Amino acid sequence: MEKPLDILKKYWGYTEFRPPQEAIINTVLKGENSLVLLPTSGGKSICYQIPALAMSGVCIVISPLIALIQDQVNSLKEKNIKAIALTSQLSEDDIIIAFDNLQFGGIKFLYLSPEKLQSKFIQEKIKQLNVSLIAIDEAHCISEWGHDFRPSYLQLNILHELQPNATFIALTATATQKVLDDIQLNLVLENARIFKKSFQRKNLSYHILKSEDIYAKLVQLLKRAKNSVIVYTNNRKQTKEVSLFLNRQHFKTSFYHGGLSNSEKNEAYLNWMNDETPIMVATNAFGMGIDKPNVRVVIHINTPNSLENFIQEAGRAGRDGEKSHSVLLTNDGILHETTTKFEANIPTIKFIKKVYFNLNQFFSISLGEMPLASFEFSLQKFCSVYQLNLLQTYNAIKILERENIVLLDENYSKKSTLKFAISNQQLFNYLDNNNSKTELIQLILRSYGGVFEHYTIINEYVLSKKLKVSQNEVIKSLKELHDLGILTYYHANTTSTLHFLVIREDAYTINRISKNIEQQNNLKFEKLNAVINFIQNKKTCRTIQLLFYFNEKSTIPCGTCDVCLSKNTKNTSLKIITEDIFDVLKNQELTSFEIATILNHPEKAILNSLKILLEQDKITITSQNKFKQISS
Structure with a gap:
C-alpha cells in the first residue's frame, strides 16, 4: 500500500498534511467509519481521495450538485487520476460502458448524485463493483435541520446493503450539533469517529459596514483591496450590473452565475484565477471547489440567507493563512427589503x-x-x-x-447544429458576391468536417472567440444564412x-x-432571522457570535472585527486622526469619501474629526464640496 504522504506529494505537490487530515486518513485506512466537520478551506476532499488511492477498489462519492461533481472529476483528471461522473446527460449505454470501465478499466472514483442512486439499474451495477470506500459529501443535506435539506439523502443508507463491507466517510463544512446527530442516525454510522475543526479563522476578520450608498462603499473598499476579491450578490442580474458598474470605475472584473453557459463560466473563472480580472462578482453558484489562496477580501452586498452560507462564502478568503477580510455591506433599507x-x-x-x-x-x-x-x-x-x-x-x-x-x-444543454444546403461550388459563387460572411463561412469549413453531407454540432462561442466578435453576432449571421437558404441552422439555447x-x-x-x-x-x-440578528448585534464580537451559532463556546474577542474595532476606537486619539486628515489635505482638495478611502480609520471617526477641524477653521469646504486646508 502506497503511503498517504507519498500520494499527497505525487498528486497534490504538498509535503505535509493540515490537521486533522492525517488522522482522518489513517482512520479510514483502518476501515473505521468517520464523520468529518471541516470548515470551508479545511481540505475535506483529500480526506477521502488519498485513502481511496491507497486502497484497492473503487471509491463512490455522493454529492448533491452536478457542478461540484464536475469540478471534482475535472480536478482529479488533471492529476491523471481516473474518475467518472454519472450525470443525466449519459444514456443507458453510456452508463453500462462507465461501469465496465469501473470494473475493468482502472477508474478509481465514481461520482453521482443521491437522485441517481435511486435508480434500480444503477444499484444493481454498484453491487457488482469492488468498492472500498463510500464518501458522502455535503452530508448536512441529510438533516431536516440543515440549511440545504434534500430528502433524497435519506435514501443513502441503501449503500450499506449494496456494499456491506465498504468504509463510510461523511463530510460537511457547516453543521450544528443537531445536524451532526442527524447525519450519524440517518446514515447509520455506528461507532463512527467524529472529527471537528473549529470554525475560528484567526487570519479572517469579519466586518458589518452600514452605508446608505452600497456601491460607493464597495468602490471605497475595492480601492484598498489587494490581490483577488469576490463580491457576492443574491441574484443573477445584479452580478452583471455590478460588474459593468465596477468596470466603468476602472476595475477589472468578471461576473459568474448559474445561468451562464459552461464556456462563459470557464472564461470568467480562468480570467479570475489568472488575475486578468482579479475581482469576481458572483452569486453563491461561484465557490464550489474554488481553492484560490490569495483571495484577500470577500464582500457581500446583499443579506445572506443563512449563517451557514455566509461562513462558507466568507471562508473563501485567506486560504493561504494571510490576513484577510469578510465584509458585509448593509443598511436599514436592505434589511427591510430582505x-x-x-x-x-x-x-x-x-x-x-x-x-x-x-x-x-x-x-x-x-x-x-x-x-x-x-x-x-x-x-x-x-x-x-x-x-x-x-x-x-x-x-x-x-x-x-x-x-x-x-x-x-x-x-441539460441541447447542441446547435448546421448543414450547408447548397453545393460547394454554389457556396463559393455566393461568397464572390457577399464578402461580409466570408470569414465566418471559411472558419466553419476549416473547423468542421462533413458540413455538406450531414448535420454537424457547432459551438457558437468558440466561433465568436476565433472571429473576435460577440457570440450574438455569430448567431445572427448564421440565422441570416439560414433564411437565405445557404445552410440549415438549428440554434439551441441552454435550457x-x-x-x-x-x-x-x-x-x-x-x-x-x-x-x-x-x-x-x-x-x-x-435561519434568516439568525443572519439579521448577527448583523444587528453590535455588542458581541463577530467571531464569538459565529462560533456560538455552531455550538462553539468562546469568550475571547477576536480584536479585529468591526465590533472589536469600534470598542478600540475610543483608544485612538482624535488628535492622531485629525493630524492624519490635515496631512492628506496638503496640496490637494478631497471629499470626505476620498479621505476615508485613503486613511485607515473608522469612517465615523473621520467625519467627527472633519467637523472639529472645520470648527477650528483649519480646513474649509470648496464649492465642489471638497475639503482643503486654510492657509496660515
Whole structure:
C-alpha cells in the first residue's frame, strides 16, 4: 500500500498534511467509519481521495450538485487520476460502458448524485463493483435541520446493503450539533469517529459596514483591496450590473452565475484565477471547489440567507493563512427589503399546489399518469403562460424537487447544429458576391468536417472567440444564412429538462408533503432571522457570535472585527486622526469619501474629526464640496 504522504506529494505537490487530515486518513485506512466537520478551506476532499488511492477498489462519492461533481472529476483528471461522473446527460449505454470501465478499466472514483442512486439499474451495477470506500459529501443535506435539506439523502443508507463491507466517510463544512446527530442516525454510522475543526479563522476578520450608498462603499473598499476579491450578490442580474458598474470605475472584473453557459463560466473563472480580472462578482453558484489562496477580501452586498452560507462564502478568503477580510455591506433599507422579499418569494402550500397542477397541464399529463420521458422546460415561458412570479415559481419547483415529486435538470444543454444546403461550388459563387460572411463561412469549413453531407454540432462561442466578435453576432449571421437558404441552422439555447417522478394526483400529492414544506419554510425563517440578528448585534464580537451559532463556546474577542474595532476606537486619539486628515489635505482638495478611502480609520471617526477641524477653521469646504486646508 502506497503511503498517504507519498500520494499527497505525487498528486497534490504538498509535503505535509493540515490537521486533522492525517488522522482522518489513517482512520479510514483502518476501515473505521468517520464523520468529518471541516470548515470551508479545511481540505475535506483529500480526506477521502488519498485513502481511496491507497486502497484497492473503487471509491463512490455522493454529492448533491452536478457542478461540484464536475469540478471534482475535472480536478482529479488533471492529476491523471481516473474518475467518472454519472450525470443525466449519459444514456443507458453510456452508463453500462462507465461501469465496465469501473470494473475493468482502472477508474478509481465514481461520482453521482443521491437522485441517481435511486435508480434500480444503477444499484444493481454498484453491487457488482469492488468498492472500498463510500464518501458522502455535503452530508448536512441529510438533516431536516440543515440549511440545504434534500430528502433524497435519506435514501443513502441503501449503500450499506449494496456494499456491506465498504468504509463510510461523511463530510460537511457547516453543521450544528443537531445536524451532526442527524447525519450519524440517518446514515447509520455506528461507532463512527467524529472529527471537528473549529470554525475560528484567526487570519479572517469579519466586518458589518452600514452605508446608505452600497456601491460607493464597495468602490471605497475595492480601492484598498489587494490581490483577488469576490463580491457576492443574491441574484443573477445584479452580478452583471455590478460588474459593468465596477468596470466603468476602472476595475477589472468578471461576473459568474448559474445561468451562464459552461464556456462563459470557464472564461470568467480562468480570467479570475489568472488575475486578468482579479475581482469576481458572483452569486453563491461561484465557490464550489474554488481553492484560490490569495483571495484577500470577500464582500457581500446583499443579506445572506443563512449563517451557514455566509461562513462558507466568507471562508473563501485567506486560504493561504494571510490576513484577510469578510465584509458585509448593509443598511436599514436592505434589511427591510430582505425580509419583505423573503416573505413574498417563499412558496405557500397553496401556491405549490397551483404550480404542480400547472406543470402537469403544461405538459398535458393526465390524472393517474407518470410519464417516463423527460421534457424540455423553459421557466420563463412557463411563468409567462400562467402569469406566475418567476422566483417564487422557481422556489416552488425546487421544493417539489427536494420532495422527489419532480427532477429539474438545469445542466441539460441541447447542441446547435448546421448543414450547408447548397453545393460547394454554389457556396463559393455566393461568397464572390457577399464578402461580409466570408470569414465566418471559411472558419466553419476549416473547423468542421462533413458540413455538406450531414448535420454537424457547432459551438457558437468558440466561433465568436476565433472571429473576435460577440457570440450574438455569430448567431445572427448564421440565422441570416439560414433564411437565405445557404445552410440549415438549428440554434439551441441552454435550457432545462423536467422529469416527473410520481403519478399525477394533484392536491393529494402535495398534501402528503405539506408538513415537510411547512417545517422547511419555518426553518428558513429562523435561519434568516439568525443572519439579521448577527448583523444587528453590535455588542458581541463577530467571531464569538459565529462560533456560538455552531455550538462553539468562546469568550475571547477576536480584536479585529468591526465590533472589536469600534470598542478600540475610543483608544485612538482624535488628535492622531485629525493630524492624519490635515496631512492628506496638503496640496490637494478631497471629499470626505476620498479621505476615508485613503486613511485607515473608522469612517465615523473621520467625519467627527472633519467637523472639529472645520470648527477650528483649519480646513474649509470648496464649492465642489471638497475639503482643503486654510492657509496660515
